[in-house]
Amino acid sequence: MRMPPPYLRETEAPARAEVDALPGLTLLEFGTPWCGHCRAAQPALDQVLSQHPQWRHVKVEDGPGRPLGRSYRVKLWPTLVLLRDGQEVARLVRPTQAADIAAALNLA
Numbered sequence: 001m002r003m004p005p006p007y008l009r010e011t012e013a014p015a016r017a018e019v020d021a022l023p024g025l026t027l028l029e030f031g032t033p034w035c036g037h038c039r040a041a042q043p044a045l046d047q048v049l050s051q052h053p054q055w056r057h058v059k060v061e062d063g064p065g066r067p068l069g070r071s072y073r074v075k076l077w078p079t080l081v082l083l084r085d086g087q088e089v090a091r092l093v094r095p096t097q098a099a100d101i102a103a104a105l106n107l108a
Contacts (some may be wrong), residue, residue: 026056
């Protein structure tokens with residue numbers, strides 16, 4: 001089983017301009033390590049991402065005053081923002097089913 005990447009804290013998280021410039025497919029996962037909804041979503045997310053290695057997975061620790069999450073208007077955790085060449089193509093809020101995550105990745 002692959003270990004999920006750790007959440008990037010505010011000082012480690014990329015700036016919005018950097019994210020907008022990312023080439024290819026990127027999944028931004030906004031949440032926190034202590035969030036129960038975030039932890040509950042991890043098995044489904046891990047399962048799906050192991051089958052989609054073309055997706056870059058960036059976990060961003062979110063919270064009040066965190067600029068990247070605010071720029072995407074994140075309100076609930078986890079929020080998955082799917083990007084193609086830096087542009088948002090899909091979003092999932094509090095996903096619980098692997099099938100829902102897989103469908104979003106396949107559509108993007």
